Amino acid sequence: MDVSRKGGDLEEVEIDLRDSSDPEELDDGEQTPWRAPAAPQDQEENIHTSSLVDISDTKPLLDVRDPRGINDCLKVTFEDVIAEPASVRSGDRVWIWSHALFEVSRVWMYRMVTALLAIPVSLLSGILFAVLSCVHIWMVGPCLRGILIGTRWLQSLWDVVLDVIVGPLLTSAGRCCGGFSVHLAEE
Template sequence: MMKGHDSEEVEIDLEDSSDPDEYDNGEEPETLWRAPPALEEEDNIHTSTLVEISDTKPLINVRDPRGINDCLKVSFEDVIAEPVSVRSGDRVWIWSNALFEVSRIWIYRIVTVLLAIPISIISGLLFAILSCFHIWMVGPCSKCILIGTRWLQSLWSLVLDVIVRPFLTSAGKCCGGFSIHMAKE
């Protein structure tokens, strides 16, 4: 946002202050929209050795370690942008930015509360069924087919070595003598 000489800087407090002096007992109340605790805070959580080595323990701080959803990193400026020639008021721009961010976060959280558990159960069942099917059906059947068609693999290798390779080698030697020279007139 470009500011002219006449514009004044406006600070909007959305009552999300992190000033510890505001609280009587010195502790900040727990809010739902705060980021997860840092690694230093997570070290203080006592867990058993079994939980620490578990493959099913969710990654709390790194939820997209492979960057699968990098395309979903959307900010207000990626969606709404005003050119220099046409501009709304500064307060309208600031409040629309704030409302965009708050609604994006809370609608995502509401939809995930409604859909995350059923979809994770369905996905878990689907992956379990597919894994079982692959391990107990596809793998053994493909091994049986490979064992049964070993003679066909040998025959195909022989056909390639005796017929196809000499033909392609001679064609390559015949065409290898050609050369193309490009000249500008």
């Protein structure tokens, strides 16, 4: 994977699948059906001030779906997977169609798999995190607080042992060893 692209924005490349001898040009802004529309540049900077966040924290952000960059490792493009050196090259049409088929299959297979799995996995994840939150809030947290309250005397005793015995012992050992100096000389 190209490390220099990881932190920055990826530039979107449009692939022209028409034959170069076609006289008609589609410059009216029509977008290929397999390309997702580009997100606005200033959208990432304003995710915390979005009206969706102000309304409810349960509404998903539709434009910015990974605001914390959890899945940055999955930003894979055709050039990250397949690369031909200058010494060995396929035909231009083969390269263009390979690129197009890679993008189309990647996008549509992802959409089909998520259509089948997204709802059940989201439901199971929500149930799992709800149970874990409940257990942590109502069981683990109070038990830990009770243990900390009950063993406060042990923590105080440990602080005294460290301050009275271990601290002075290590300080005197440090002062004794501080007088030694080591000089390295090459022969």
